[in-house]
Amino acid sequence: MGIKAIILAAGKGTRMKSKLPKVLHKVCGKEMVNHVIDASLEAGAKSNIVVIGHGGEAVGNCLPEGVETVVQEEQLGTGHAVMMANNYIDDSDTIVILCGDTPLIEGETIKALIEFHRKYGFAVSVLSALMENPKGYGRIIRGESKELVGIVEEKDASEEQRLVCEINSGMYCFEGKALREALLEIRSDNSQGEYYLTDAVEIIRGKGMTAGAFAGATSEQIMGVNNRLQLSEAECLMKKRINEFHMLNGVTLIDPLATYIESGALIGSDTIIYPGSLIKGNSVIGEGCIVGPGCTIDSSRLDDGCEIQNSVIVKSAVGSGSKVGPFAYLRPNSNIGRNVKIGDFVEVKNSNIGDNSKASHLSYIGDADVGEDVNIGCGTVFVNYDGKKKSRAKVGDRSFIGCNTNLIAPVELGENSYIAAGSTITDNVPGDSFAIARQRQTTKEGYLKGDKWEKKD
Structure with missing residues (x-):
């Protein structure tokens, strides 16, 4: 018996x-529907089918590979979506x-629902939760032996039923045959003219099959998001969950x-993260790193022992023991070696920097090796851009580039080359060479003497 998940995402x-379609709004960097898919896969579902409707193309484009989609052209209720x-x-x-x-549903909870469903041989099982204030939710009605008798919406509930604190999450586990048969009998003869999946519970019980309710969810996990406040x-809840995971x-x-x-x-042990820092995307941070304060690490890798201060790193990699910042900016496709120093107000873009090199301050390194x-x-x-195209520069091992130098790409400096401060280099420099490219200094003695240079009151 395989496990399949049908995820309702057409609203x-x-x-x-x-x-933006509701399910594409992000929680901690990931679309809500993709949080649900992750939980489903964690629970053991072999396939996921997402029911799309409003903004269906955009929803379909954001789903992981292997997820199937079906279209609900008209939103006629949860039962209709499953149909x-x-x-x-x-x-x-x-x-x-x-x-x-x-988005807060957890894979372990879904897995526990499936195990409960199979253990007792139910044809349908409802995931439920206990709430101190269940106002607005459908109530779980149990029989004398605690089996599920039905689900009653609050507007249809009696005074006694409204006192029930166990509520319907809107998530279910069905045996395939029972679900297929029930879908054929669900009707839309209600005030909303919709097909309700809750009716399937009554239909299945009417056929002599059993139903259960698994009170294994928290109110947090089943919280639906319908507006910006929610x-x-x-x-906030997901952020707390993620942060607690890393601290533990x-x-x-x-x-x-x-x-x-x-x-x-992913973050390794003994790493310290200071306030104001953002770790985004699928970033991987090694052990014993120091990040922050005020850093943004976006879809990047930091190897063990890195130290990053007040800097932004985007789609790049930093080798072990390297230091970046404060106020540095690593733009996409920057690969920083081991024990490298990228200092204050240094910008690196689409470049590779070898081990033990340093750019201590106020430099731009673009399209360079x-x-x-x-x-x-x-x-x-x-200087990598001539107004039409980008060109690369190459600097050999153990070279020294003096202050206020311009390297006009494409240009190559050989190993052990030395570039004098203030030079503008337009030609290749062979290894073991000294290059100076600046106008010879001219000094005019006594030039500042005379009336025209005296200070005026």
Whole structure:
């Protein structure tokens, strides 16, 4: 028996007041629907089918490879949405129904629901949660032996039923055959004219099959996001969950409330992250690093023992023991070697810098291949753009580039070359050579004497 997940993600999300489909709004850097897919895969689902509708093309384009989509042209209720995926429902499958706007659901909870469902042999099991204030939610109604009797919406509930604190999450586990048969009998003869998946529970029980309710979720996990306020609440809860995970795995967050780590990041033990830092995308940070304060690490790799201060690193890699900042900027495709120093107000773009090299301050290194043990003096500019195309420069190992040097690409400096301060280099420099490219100094003695240079009151 395989496990398939059908994820409902067709709603417009009018209350979001956004042109972006609701399920594509991000929580800690990842679209809500992709959080749900991750949880489904963690729970053991072999395939995921996402029901799309409003903004369907955009939703489909953001889904991981291997996820199937079906289209719900008209949004006629949850039962109707599941009907759209009917061709994917096999009699022998266990079908999990999830909601694309519940990003906090966890894989362990879905897995526990499936195990509960199979252990007791239910045809349908509902994931439920206990809430102190269940106002607005459908209530789980149990029989004398605690089996699920039905789900009653609050507007239809009696006074006694409204006192029930166990609520429906909107997530279910069905046996494929039972679900297929129930979908054929769901009707839309209600005030909304919609097909409700909750009706499937009553239909299945009416056929003599059993139903269960698994009170294994927290109110946090089943929280749906319908507006920007709820989106911010989900962001805070997910941020807390992520930060706690890293701290329990040996990462020091000086101020967790002021540290933002997206869900895809990996961080090694004994790394310290200072306040105001953002770790974004699928960044990988090694052990024993120091990050911050005020850093942005976006989809980048930091090897063990790096120290980054007040800097921005985007889609780049920094080797072990290297120091970056303060106020440095590593733009995409920058690869920094081991024990390198990228100092204050240094910008690196699409460049490779070898081990033990340093650019201590106020330089631009763009489209360059810099060797090992190279010194790049203050104010050095790799001039890579002629107004039409970008060109690369190459600097050999153990070279020394003096302050205020311009390297006009394409140009190559051989190993052990020495460039005098203030030079503008337009030609290749052979190894073991000294290059100076500046006008000879002229000094006019006594030039400043005379009436025209005297200070006026």
